[in-house]
Amino acid sequence: MKRKSDPQYVSINASDSASELLSTIVAAPFGAVGIRIGLGVIRESVYLRKSFAEKIPTDALAERAAQQIITYFQSPDFQFSLPLAAARTVFLRKVCAQIAAIARGDVLTYGEVARLVHSALRAVGQACDANWFPLAIPCHRVTAAGGLGGGSHHDQADSFYVGVKRWLLAYEGLTDL
Incomplete structure (x- = not known):
């Protein structure tokens, strides 16, 4: 992938x-x-x-x-409507569709998404890491069970990407993460 x-x-x-x-x-x-x-x-x-x-x-x-x-x-309620390149695999399309369905102000854990798409947690984490459209397909709304990050290098506690994720979730109304 x-x-x-x-x-x-x-x-x-x-x-x-x-x-x-x-x-x-x-x-x-x-x-x-x-x-x-x-x-x-x-x-x-x-x-x-x-x-x-x-x-x-x-x-x-x-x-x-x-x-x-x-x-x-x-406006954090804005819905993107842009022509996005197709995801490269059926699995990635399935995960992206599930992530796109997460409403503003909600989050799911990697494990919850994995259960919804009938897959392994690690595979969902890798799919989130492979998401080329992070605002339109809001992977910031997928978190680890114990906090914001997951297992990728982007998810280190002091990482720029965790800071972006934290900012986006707060902007969308979630401040208790």
């Missing part, structure tokens, strides 16, 4: 040159959100640190994505 198996995938990391690969970068309260467009769909969205400067959208779809991100940060 590695992203490199997708022929349209270009690895985006935290380097300054990553902004060249993105179709737009939108400021966010926790840093920024980068969007990559390809073949008429959103290929990927990524959370970026504050060191990334905003980037003007390169096309109409990037503009639409940027506007929807801005609207979400004005």
Whole structure:
């Protein structure tokens, strides 16, 4: 389930040159959100640190994505409606559909999602880690049984990504995590 198996995938990391690969970068309260467009769909969205400067959208779809991100940060009830690249496996589509069904203000644990999709907890955690669209498919609403993080390197207690997850959940009305 590695992203490199997708022929349209270009690895985006935290380097300054990553902004060249993105179709737009939108400021966010926790840093920024980068969007990559390809073949008429959103290929990927990524959370970026504050060191990334905003980037003007390169096309109409990037503009639409940027506007929807801005609207979400004005209203946590906003529902994204963007053409997303299809998930690479049936299992990932199933997990993403379950995550997308989690309402704002609610969370499920990795174990609860695993039971709902009839799978193992670790597989669900890996699917969340492989989610290329973290605002549109709100994986921040999936938490470990004992707290925010799970087992991935993104989930270390002092990680940038845990900070983003904490911010998003508080923004959506959950402050007791």
